[in-house]
Every structure is written in C-alpha cells, then in structure tokens.
Amino acid sequence: MKKMLVFFALFFALTVFSQANPADNLRAPLANTVAATPAQLSGKWHIEKVLNPKKIELAPDKVAGSYFTFGDDGKYNAMIMGVEEKGDWKFGPENRSVQLFVEGMKTVWYIREVNETTLVMQKGVRGNTVYFTR
Numbered sequence: 001m002k003k004m005l006v007f008f009a010l011f012f013a014l015t016v017f018s019q020a021n022p023a024d025n026l027r028a029p030l031a032n033t034v035a036a037t038p039a040q041l042s043g044k045w046h047i048e049k050v051l052n053p054k055k056i057e058l059a060p061d062k063v064a065g066s067y068f069t070f071g072d073d074g075k076y077n078a079m080i081m082g083v084e085e086k087g088d089w090k091f092g093p094e095n096r097s098v099q100l101f102v103e104g105m106k107t108v109w110y111i112r113e114v115n116e117t118t119l120v121m122q123k124g125v126r127g128n129t130v131y132f133t134r
Contacts, residue, residue: 005038010108021077023065024110030110030122030125032112033096033097033110033112034096034112034113034114035094035096035111036091036095036096036098036110036111036114037095037096038072038091040114040115040116041070041091041098041114041119042069042070042072043069043070043134044069044134045067045068045069045070045119045132045133045134046066046067046132046133047063047066047068047080047130047131047132048063048131048132049063049130049131050062050063050128050130051128051129051130051131052128053126053127053128058128062081063080063081063118065079065082066078066079066080066081067079067132068132070089070098073128074088074089074090074102075087075089076088076089076090078086085102086102087100087101087103088100088101089101089103095111096110096111097109097110097111098111098121107123107124108123108124109121109122109123109124109130110122110124110125111131116134117133117134118131118132118133119131119132119133121134
C-alpha cells in the first residue's frame, strides 16, 4: 500500500511540474517573436535541442526521437521523451504564438524563429526553448 501511495505521489508531482504555468496565459506576449503562416508550421518537426531558462541544454539522448506534428486541420500530436500527447492547436495573436489545447488545458508556445527547415519556440514566458528541424 505504501508503495502505491509513493507511486501516485510521484506521478502527481511529475504531472504538476510538467505543466505550463497557468499564469503564463495571462501575461503579455514576449518581445522578439516572429509571425508564422499555417504552411510554415504544418508538418512534422523533430526536436533537436532543448534549453532550460538558464540556457542549460537538456541531454541530447533525452530528446532523441521527440517530435511535434501540426496538422492542417488544427490537430497536433507529439512524442516528447517517450510520452505521446494529442490535442488541438491554433495560432495566438498575430500568429506569433501557438496555443495547444489538451483536455481543456491551454499551453502557449512563442515562436522565436521559423523558416522551411527550422523552428524555435519557447514554452510560456519563462519556459524551455525548443529547437526543431524538419
């Protein structure tokens, strides 16, 4: 019984800490963002590198095989460190951010750079910066 309680406590802690800060949805948008078009964002993006807010890179083997796929239909799926996520997406104001919706929870990703082969987004106002390639 004790082991199950510890397991659920760890699961709950991981779930809570992996979520975006809800206050980020209320903050003013970040400066230095760029606008994207649906054509630029649609498709599969492989995660190449993740920097935490202190600019420390997450170990490359942790993100190996991770990706996001943005569909033209407003649906997305992702595989992040072996965990699958599915939901809906839409652009934020002026197409400078992407809003992801999973089970009623909204996460905002700010677009820092986008072109045909590179996408750089920051999760929330104070979150990780993720570098993607096609």
